Amino acid sequence: MALLGSFAPTGTRPIRWYNYAAYGSNDILGAGSMAVISGWVLIFYTTFCGLEAWEAGLIFTVARVLDAIASPLIGHFSDSLAGTKVGRLIGRRRVFLLAAIPLLPSFAIMWVSGQSFWYYLVTYVLFELVYALEIIPFETLAAEMAKDYKSKAKFAGIRILFAQASAILAGFLPAMLIEALGEDSADTFLYMGILFSVLFMVTASFLYLCSWERPPEEVMQVRGNGEKASLGASFKALYRNLFSTLRIRAFRLHLGMYLGGYISQDVFNAAFTFFVVFALAGSISVASTLLGFMYIVQFVAVMIAINLALRSSPARAYQLAAASFAIGVIVLLLMWSAGVRSGDALLWVPIIFAGLGRGALNYIPWATYNYMADADEAVTGRRREGAFAGVMTFVRKLTQSAAVAGVTAIMSWGGFQSAATVQSDQAIMTLALVLGIGTVGMLIFGVFVSTKFKLNAETHDRLMAQIDRFKQDPDAAPIDQETKLLVEDLTGWRYDQLWGKNNVV
Known part of the structure; x- marks a missing residue:
């Protein structure tokens, strides 16, 4: 195995099983850390660290805003x-x-109990920056190593399967540690942080050894006179370059679907554990078990979504997934209003529906993301995977921080009391409204956007065929009228403005 090679002529190096595995396993960091944080950090901060809900939300907001600035730069x-x-x-x-590899233990130090607000703010910000340092380059590697639709879909699929496996661990591990350490032990979360930090370092090293990139000469920035752009000149055009990605129509639609699917889960995750503990009269251990089972269902759902997205279309698969997640949330709230509480077997029904939807919603946006640089190449004639990864993370971090800060602010406004063992009826009703309206509202938004998204295996092949024609002749006529209209729809630009004949960058 030639593990250490950085570069290979595109299309000449075969993608082996261990390359797929190395790429996918890195999402133990990408999704696993976020599953742990979204599922448990608010409970940890408010229950074991003495922080108020609004203080926990402020930590999220500050960290995500700083990270949102750093991510596009990276x-x-x-x-x-x-x-x-x-x-x-x-x-x-x-x-x-x-x-990033030696800095990944920063995840573990987040989970030390009994510290001040400033300790938790600094450690959370530190991990978010280290996370961005590793994840943004990782998100470009599928497009670096593969060109065809199916290979990119496989990269996305194996990535999300590993993500769901790590989420299962994030769901069940607290329950196992609670059983060993006791319900009131904050060490539960510290040991979980240490374990995940070790996994992060192992998988990041595996990715480094088993990945490669396009050769430099293929991606070098070149100006009209053939002179390479200096690094300084490149930085002068930083924000113009980054936010010009939003001028690509397929990417704007992709972001809408991505945010609809992921923010709905942010809201759900932020409220769910509290809802189980206070509305369903459960415990952290019960919430851990329910989340763990939900993540198992999500793992199965990813495998279903991979086949559905390849055989049908990403947009149709997205719509079915959003409907399943929404049904799960609505049924959960109806059961609660009817008197169903923790321990009732009926609770598994909405958990299954929600898991099936969430798994597919996790996969589909990352599958379509791998093709965004192709649509951009048709417009600019350049490969800008890093810019797309930076902007995607920038938008995601800002909206995620807004979602979490919004949930915590509404909880505080609704009367939620930090470290209380019982909450008022008003606080519980507020939790239920956040869980229902926030989650389902974002799903409706994502479905609306998906109705306009035309990229699938067939349309991607047509796009790549036209790009190949441009590479042979920058003034090449379209293959046919249907291809012309399709490329214009995916890019959002008239055909005569494609391949650098525009002011995008």
Whole structure:
């Protein structure tokens, strides 16, 4: 196995099972850390650290805003390293992986109980920045290693399968540790943080050893006179370059679907554990078991979604997934209003529906993301995977921080009392409304956007065929009228403005 090679001519290196496995396993960091944080950090902060709900929300907001600033910088910087010595020697993406590996234990130090607000703010911000340093380059590697639709779909599929496996661990592990340490032990979360930190370092190292990038000469930024752009000149165009990605129609629609599917889960995750403990009269252990089982269902749902997205279309699969998740949330709330409480077997019904929807919603946006740089290439004639990864993370972090801050603010407004063993009827009703309206509302938004999204296996093949024609002749006529209209729909630009004949960058 030639594990250590950074570069290979695109299309000449076969993708082996261990390359797929290495790429996918890294989402133990990408999704696993977020599953732990979204499921447990609010409970940890308010129950074991003495923070108020609004203080916990403020930590999220500050960390995500700072990270949202750093993420585009990392994405743009990685795009700009192709012609540098470091980029040629290690790789413009993989150098970031190498730098992040020794910093990943920052996840564990978040979970030390009994510290001040400022300790939790600083440690959370630190991990978010390390997370961005590793994840943004990782998100570009599928497009670096593969060109065809099916290979990219496989990369996305194996990634989300690992993500769901790590989420299962994040769901069940607290319950197992609680059984060993006791219901009131804060060490539950510290040991969980240590275990995940070790997994993060192992999988990031595996990815570094088993990945490669497009050769530098294929992706080098070139100006009209053939002169390479300097790093300094590249940075002057930073924000123009980054936010020009939003001028690609397929990417705007993709972001809408992504945010609809993921923010709905942010709201659900932020409220669910509290809902189980206070509305359903359960416990942290019960919430852990329910989440763990939900993640098992999500794992199965990803495998179903992979086949459905390949055989039908990502948009149709998305719509079915959103409907399933919404049904699960609505049924859960109806059962609660009818008097169903923790321990009732009927609770597994909404958990199954929600898990089936959430699993597919996790997979589909990441499957379509791998094709966004292709639509952009038709417009700009350049490969800008890093810019897309940076902007995607920027938008995601800002909206996620807003979602979590919004949930915690509404909880506080509704009368939620930190560290209380019993909450008022008003506080519980507020939790229920957040869980229902917030989750289902974002799903409706995502479904509306998906009705306009036309990218699938067939349309991607047509797009790539037209790009190949542009590479042979920048003034090439469209293959046919149908292809012309399709490329215009995916890019959002008239045909005569494609392949750099525009002011996008």
